[in-house]
Amino acid sequence: MLYSLARPLLFSLAPERVHELTLSMLKSAHKLGAMRQAVASKPVTCMGIEFPNPVGLAAGLDKNGAYIDALAGLGFGFIEIGTITPKPQEGNPHPRLFRIPQAKAIINRMGFNNDGVDKLVENVKAAKFKGILGINIGKNATTPVEDAVSDYLICLEKVYHYASYITVNISSPNTKNLRSLQSGHALTELLETLKKRQLELAEELQHYVPLVLKVAPDLDTTDIEFIASQLLQFKIDGLIVTNTTLSREGVEGLPFGDEAGGLSGAPVFEKSTACLAAFSKLLQGKIPLIGVGGILSGEHAVAKQQAGASLVQIYSGMIYTGPTLIKDCVNAMT
Numbered sequence: 001m002l003y004s005l006a007r008p009l010l011f012s013l014a015p016e017r018v019h020e021l022t023l024s025m026l027k028s029a030h031k032l033g034a035m036r037q038a039v040a041s042k043p044v045t046c047m048g049i050e051f052p053n054p055v056g057l058a059a060g061l062d063k064n065g066a067y068i069d070a071l072a073g074l075g076f077g078f079i080e081i082g083t084i085t086p087k088p089q090e091g092n093p094h095p096r097l098f099r100i101p102q103a104k105a106i107i108n109r110m111g112f113n114n115d116g117v118d119k120l121v122e123n124v125k126a127a128k129f130k131g132i133l134g135i136n137i138g139k140n141a142t143t144p145v146e147d148a149v150s151d152y153l154i155c156l157e158k159v160y161h162y163a164s165y166i167t168v169n170i171s172s173p174n175t176k177n178l179r180s181l182q183s184g185h186a187l188t189e190l191l192e193t194l195k196k197r198q199l200e201l202a203e204e205l206q207h208y209v210p211l212v213l214k215v216a217p218d219l220d221t222t223d224i225e226f227i228a229s230q231l232l233q234f235k236i237d238g239l240i241v242t243n244t245t246l247s248r249e250g251v252e253g254l255p256f257g258d259e260a261g262g263l264s265g266a267p268v269f270e271k272s273t274a275c276l277a278a279f280s281k282l283l284q285g286k287i288p289l290i291g292v293g294g295i296l297s298g299e300h301a302v303a304k305q306q307a308g309a310s311l312v313q314i315y316s317g318m319i320y321t322g323p324t325l326i327k328d329c330v331n332a333m334t
């Protein structure tokens with residue numbers, strides 16, 4: 001209700017300004033105890049973790065983990081922070097975030113703007129949150145893609161102790177050549193190296209933290225089959241399907257529809273859900289799937305479940321519908 005009243009005002013401002021404003025208002029409201037949403041308990045066990053409900057916040061909204069407690073108050077079953085990189089970086093030049101309300105869509109080319117992994121760890125330590133926290137890791141823009149593995153390793157080691165699960169993001173379209181890590185020897189090398197280090201850390205710390213891969217919706221059948229085979233070979237713990245798309249289907253001719261970057265929200269739903277169903281068919285329940293992309297209603301969340309997802313995540317839908325979307329999804333899901 002409050003969100004639908006505030007939305008016209010918020011939508012009259014520049015999108016990135018609104019993003020910052022909304023998060024800082026949410027933080028202040030949370031401190032005053034004014035921003036809490038009661039959500040039904042609907043526990044799901046996945047990757048050996050018990051989630052209080054299957055609806056999570058997708059990566060990118062809280063890149064530095066600076067708003068964890070406030071976001072947790074909205075009733076998410078889990079929160080994914082990041083993408084974080086080893087060193088702080090500014091991301092791409094402004095403007096880099098575009099709303100397309102006619103299509104309930106967003107285009108972003110943020111480019112992993114973040115304060116670096118050390119700051120994220122500080123923020124996580126300072127948070128009171130005791131729920132399920134995913135930490136999404138990536139590489140710096142200045143690191144050549146051939147050396148990407150070393151950036152992921154740095155992040156993996158630094159966040160391991162603080163994460164409920166760790167997401168390896170190789171699917172952002174806004175870091176040059178990042179998506180090339182989704183295929184061939186580059187993927188094999190990345191997964192093999194990260195799996196080895198994960199097992200060493202689990203042994204050292206006597207604590208196993210699941211490793212999850214996040215993929216793009218713009219994959220063909222050959223890509224999907226290869227990724228699925230690699231996930232099984234290296235015993236990766238989970239798969240997030242999907243990130244934003246490079247397609248412009250659904251926003252052609254609309255204001256900002258031809259901006260460069262990744263498209264999210266309603267137009268990505270079908271593509272992302274088809275990708276999810278394709279992975280589900282190949283993986284046969286051997287690796288849990290997290291469905292994300294275009295969820296704007298409880299029915300959409302149910303469709304992700306029917307396509308094989310054990311958990312779902314939302315981002316753009318929150319911008320258009322507000323936090324009641326979390327509740328709607330939890331209530332609709334089985």
Ligand SMILES: Cc1cc2nc3c(=O)[nH]c(=O)nc-3n(C[C@H](O)[C@H](O)[C@H](O)COP(=O)(O)O)c2cc1C
Nearest residue numbers: 058059060083108242243264265293294314315316
């Ligand atoms: C502004 C913005 C920034 C994002 N940043 C990240 C990110 O840093 N890392 C990541 O893995 N995904 C990122 N995403 C992708 C989302 O996590 C999600 O996969 C995608 O938007 C599809 O879901 P949606 O349609 O519910 O938004 C971002 C999305 C948006 C809209």
